[in-house]
Amino acid sequence: MEHSHDNHAHGHAPEPYKYAAHHSEEEGKKTRRMIWNMFWVLLAITTFEVTLGLVWKYLEINWGAVKMTFIILTVAKAYFIVAYYMHLKHERKALKNTIIIPFVLFALYLLYHIFTEGVYSEMMDKYFF
Amino acid sequence: MSNTATMDSKTAWGGNNESPYGASYGKLMMWFFLISDALSFTGFLSAYGFYRHYYGSLWPSAENVFTHFPFMHGHHPLLYVALMTFILIMSSVTMVLAVEAGHRMDRKGVIVWLGWTLLGGAIFLGSQAWEWYHFIHGTELGAIELGRGTFTLPNGTVEHTYGVIARWADDSKQALLLPWREIAGNITSPFIQLTGEELTKVLASGKEIFGANLTHNEYGHPLFGDFFFFITGFHGTHVFSGVILNFIIFVNVIMGTYQKRGHYEMVEKVGLYWHFVDLVWVFVFTFFYLV
Numbered sequence: 233m234e235h236s237h238d239n240h241a242h243g244h245a246p247e248p249y250k251y252a253a254h255h256s257e258e259e260g261k262k263t264r265r266m267i268w269n270m271f272w273v274l275l276a277i278t279t280f281e282v283t284l285g286l287v288w289k290y291l292e293i294n295w296g297a298v299k300m301t302f303i304i305l306t307v308a309k310a311y312f313i314v315a316y317y318m319h320l321k322h323e324r325k326a327l328k329n330t331i332i333i334p335f336v337l338f339a340l341y342l343l344y345h346i347f348t349e350g351v352y353s354e355m356m357d358k359y360f361f
Numbered sequence: 362m363s364n365t366a367t368m369d370s371k372t373a374w375g376g377n378n379e380s381p382y383g384a385s386y387g388k389l390m391m392w393f394f395l396i397s398d399a400l401s402f403t404g405f406l407s408a409y410g411f412y413r414h415y416y417g418s419l420w421p422s423a424e425n426v427f428t429h430f431p432f433m434h435g436h437h438p439l440l441y442v443a444l445m446t447f448i449l450i451m452s453s454v455t456m457v458l459a460v461e462a463g464h465r466m467d468r469k470g471v472i473v474w475l476g477w478t479l480l481g482g483a484i485f486l487g488s489q490a491w492e493w494y495h496f497i498h499g500t501e502l503g504a505i506e507l508g509r510g511t512f513t514l515p516n517g518t519v520e521h522t523y524g525v526i527a528r529w530a531d532d533s534k535q536a537l538l539l540p541w542r543e544i545a546g547n548i549t550s551p552f553i554q555l556t557g558e559e560l561t562k563v564l565a566s567g568k569e570i571f572g573a574n575l576t577h578n579e580y581g582h583p584l585f586g587d588f589f590f591f592i593t594g595f596h597g598t599h600v601f602s603g604v605i606l607n608f609i610i611f612v613n614v615i616m617g618t619y620q621k622r623g624h625y626e627m628v629e630k631v632g633l634y635w636h637f638v639d640l641v642w643v644f645v646f647t648f649f650y651l652v
Binding site: 255256260268271275281302306317323331335338342343346 | 380381392395399400403404408411424438440454456457458466623625629636639640644
């Protein structure tokens with residue numbers, strides 16, 4: 233802590249470092265509360281997923297519904313990690329869009345190809361094996 | 362110096378040294394790297410999903426493959442991988458707490474939380490090694506990989522048996538279970554069973570398989586093994602490099618490098634990478650073990 237009161241720590245950082253984030257003791261308290269809240273959310277989702285994975289057969293729940301639940305919960309977990317732990321929710325709009333839009337577009341494009349062009353694997357099996 | 366900056370050749374391309382993203386170069390590049398890396402994993406997991414559905418019931422169910430728990434006997438599907446997931450999420454929490462401590466210039470806090478993150482990463486890697494060991498070794502009972510031939514299903518369809526994995530019904534090895542359960546009924550109905558003369562015929566052309574490698578897999582289709590080794594291996598490589606990066610930053614924090622620099626943004630950057638590793642595992646966990 234011995235250097236924490238020099239000029240660099242309080243917004244007078246040299247030019248390339250002006251974007252490095254700092255916050256006060258109170259803001260830190262708030263952030264820590266948010267971190268632990270998110271932890272409980274992530275833990276609850278994971279516990280629910282594992283439980284569902286173990287009991288769905290005995291409860292005779294439809295597998296399609298179980299699968300969709302898994303996927304939705306996974307995307308929800310991903311959102312919480314990216315938005316809060318990776319801090320993307322509080323970044324500038326330009327940064328958010330630059331990261332989210334290309335990834336989502338390419339991912340959908342990949343899925344599109346798998347769903348539409350996947351028929352060729354049947355031909356592969358026929359001619360090569 | 363403020364308000365005196367004018368547009369010249371040095372600052373024109375830099376937007377007068379203002380980032381339109383409000384982020385430093387290093388953080389931005391880490392984000393861009395993570396996008397490309399995320400696309401690699403998206404590709405792997407979509408390919409996995411495709412082949413999984415393509416091979417239908419020939420594909421093993423992960424809950425029948427990963428059933429061990431250290432120091433415990435019996436059948437514990439999903440339990441250990443759930444614990445691994447918990448450990449990785451926990452290390453993500455300690456990582457973001459280290460970043461938070463860095464924002465307050467609290468060197469001791471960063472050391473403590475980054476230390477826990479390192480420990481979590483190491484435990485996760487050990488767990489993965491342990492799981493690979495069990496997957497490679499397989500069960501004592503093993504399975505039979507069928508040879509060339511055909512098999513007629515109750516509904517009259519003829520299926521090729523080459524490479525199909527048949528598992529033993531129990532320790533007595535008197536009955537083999539063929540993996541065509543969808544045709545045999547709904548998912549809870551038993552597999553098609555082979556006994557007596559049919560069994561002897563199948564055993565003559567078949568091959569005994571124990572555990573899994575890149576070409577054989579006692580639990581089911583060999584592609585399952587390939588995808589398992591490749592995807593969890595690639596993820597494990599990321600965890601490993603994450604632990605190395607965290608360790609380098611950890612040493613720098615202890616030496617006071619960032620305290621002198623006036624900010625802990627390096628912790629934030631490796632933090633982004635570490636959260637990404639956790640994020641990928643969230644998807645691997647769902648698509649490999651749950652779905």
